[in-house]
Amino acid sequence: xxxxxxxxxxxxxxxxAIASLNCTYSDRGSQSFxxxxxxxxxxxxxxxxxxxxxxxxxxxxxAQLNKASQYVSLLIRDSQPSDSATYLCAVNRDGTGFQxxxxxxxxxxxxxx
Amino acid sequence: DVKVTQSSRYLVKRTGxxxxxxxxxxxxHENMFWYRQDPGLGLRLIYFSYDVKMKEKGDIPExxxxxxxxxxxxxxxxxxxxxxxxxxxxxxxxxxxDRGYQPQHFGDGTRLSIL
Numbered sequence: 001x002x003x004x005x006x007x008x009x010x011x012x013x014x015x016x017a018i019a020s021l022n023c024t025y026s027d028r029g030s031q032s033f034x035x036x037x038x039x040x041x042x043x044x045x046x047x048x049x050x051x052x053x054x055x056x057x058x059x060x061x062x063a064q065l066n067k068a069s070q071y072v073s074l075l076i077r078d079s080q081p082s083d084s085a086t087y088l089c090a091v092n093r094d095g096t097g098f099q100x101x102x103x104x105x106x107x108x109x110x111x112x113x
Numbered sequence: 114d115v116k117v118t119q120s121s122r123y124l125v126k127r128t129g130x131x132x133x134x135x136x137x138x139x140x141x142h143e144n145m146f147w148y149r150q151d152p153g154l155g156l157r158l159i160y161f162s163y164d165v166k167m168k169e170k171g172d173i174p175e176x177x178x179x180x181x182x183x184x185x186x187x188x189x190x191x192x193x194x195x196x197x198x199x200x201x202x203x204x205x206x207x208x209x210x211d212r213g214y215q216p217q218h219f220g221d222g223t224r225l226s227i228l
Contacts, residue, residue, distance in 0.1 A: 031214060032214035032216075034216050034217075036219075042221070042222070043203055043219040043220060043221050043222045044156075044203070044219050045219070046216045046217075046218065049214075049216050051214055088155070088156070090216075090217075092214070099144060099207055099210050099214070099215065099217075100146075100158060100161065100171075101158075101217060103155050103156040104155060105153065105154070105155035106155065
């Protein structure tokens with residue numbers, strides 16, 4: 001079992017729709033969770049962080065965390081073509097005081113005009 | 114804003130060469146990381162450093178070494194470059210865990226080709 005799993009996609013949504021990206025992780029002790037956006041040929045850019053169960057909203061983005069189910073998701077409302085990118089889920093490794101992260105392989109999102 | 118700067122965006126080297134990739138951050142972060150990113154494999158941690166002159170192996174350290182002589186600079190060294198080290202290399206930094214859970218911030222990456 002991979003430490004962090006994401007569906008590779010592509011996930012295709014029309015402009016204006018809600019895009020839902022999912023991630024599961026295996027380490028029950030993980031405490032911090034991050035979503036990064038990566039455009040083709042570019043480096044990952046942080047878009048959301050979440051540390052507690054529940055929802056966290058920032059503009060059009062909502063991160064959802066369920067530690068009991070070891071599940072974290074990212075919702076993008078009113079999707080725009082500029083949201084087309086690969087979204088990486090990252091989870092800290094339990095017991096590492098240095099905050100090493102484990103990354104999923106990413107979900108490719110395509111937003112069509 | 115956090116600024117992580119990698120010395121080269123693109124680099125072409127020959128097999129057997131010793132290759133240096135440089136990374137500098139301007140936020141006084143304690144932690145620095147080197148990853149490589151390959152299609153289908155995602156980001157894999159090569160080495161990280163949590164303080165000056167301190168380093169720890171990541172998941173794929175073989176064929177690499179690192180140096181951190183100053184807090185702001187973290188270098189990745191390919192001792193004898195091989196074609197299987199052709200990849201995108203990403204440097205990242207983050208504050209000490211003493212400041213709470215913090216994300217890592219990435220540089221622009223170096224696309225390295227070994228011929």
